[in-house]
Amino acid sequence: MSLLVARQLACVKNDRQLFAALDLELSAGQLIHLRGPNGAGKTSLLRLLTGLSQPASGQVVFRQQPVFNNPEFQQHLIYIGHQAGNNPRLSAIENLTFWCRSHGVPVPDDLYPLLAMLGLVGLEDVPVGHLSAGQQRRVALARLWLKPAALWILDEPFTALDVQAIALLESHIAAYLQQGGSVLMTSHQALSNTLNADFIELEYLW
Ligand SMILES: Nc1ncnc2c1ncn2[C@@H]1O[C@H](COP(=O)(O)OP(=O)(O)OP(=O)(O)O)[C@@H](O)[C@H]1O
Secondary structure, eight states, rough: EEEEEEEEEEEETEEEEEEEEEEEEEETEEEEEEOOOOTSSSHHHHHHHHEEEEEEEEEEEETTEEEETOOHHHHHEEEOOOOOOOOSSSSSSHHHHHHHHHOOOOOSSHHHHHHHHHOOOTTTTTTTTGGGHHHHHHHHHHGEEEEEEOOOOETTTTTOOHHHHHHHHHHHHHHHTTTOOEEEOOOSSOOOOGGGOEEEEOOOOO
C-alpha cells in the first residue's frame, strides 16, 4: 500500500499554473527522483507534499490522513529544504541539538562521532555561518542520521557536496530504502544507478 498519495494536485504561483491534475504515489522502500527545469515547480510540489503549503486543488495524504496541518505526519517526516536551514550563529552541535529538541528526537550524548563521519572534525563548535557551503549542507544532512522517520523529502540534497559526501549520502539513502524507508527528492544531477529511482518529470508550463 502507498505511504504517501497525492491526487489531482494543482499549484499556482504568481498567476502561473505550475502544474495541474498531478497524481503521485510513494511506497515503502521506494525512491522517487523529481526532475524538471528551473522554475518548473519542484520545490513548490515538495512543500505541498510536506504539508507546509496547501494546493490550489487536490489532496495529499500520508497513511490515508491529510498532511496539511497534521503534526502527527511531521513526526514521520524528515524534510530538508533547498536552504540548509541551519542557524548561522550557532555551531553544528548547537544546531543539531536544537533541531533534535524541536523535532522530539532524543539528543545523542555525543554528536562528535556523527560529525566526524560527516567530515566535520574540528568544526563542531564553529558558528555554522563560518563554514563552507558544502560543510553547511553536511551539518543539515546530519539530521538524516538522527531521527527515525518513514519518509524523507529532500530538496537538492547534493547541492555544494563534494564527490565523497555525495557517495556517503547515496549509500545512506540506499541503506534507508533497504530498511523500508521512502524518499522523494529533487536533484539536477543524475543519481547513482544503484539507487534504482523512479522518476517524475515536471515540465515548465508557460
Ligand atoms: N512564495 C512564492 N511566491 C511567488 N512565486 C513563487 C513562490 N514560490 C515559488 N514561486 C514561483 O514558482 C515557480 C516555481 O518555483 P519552484 O521553486 O517551485 O521551482 P523549482 O522547479 O524548484 O526550481 P529550481 O530548479 O530552480 O529549484 C517560480 O517561477 C517561482 O518564482
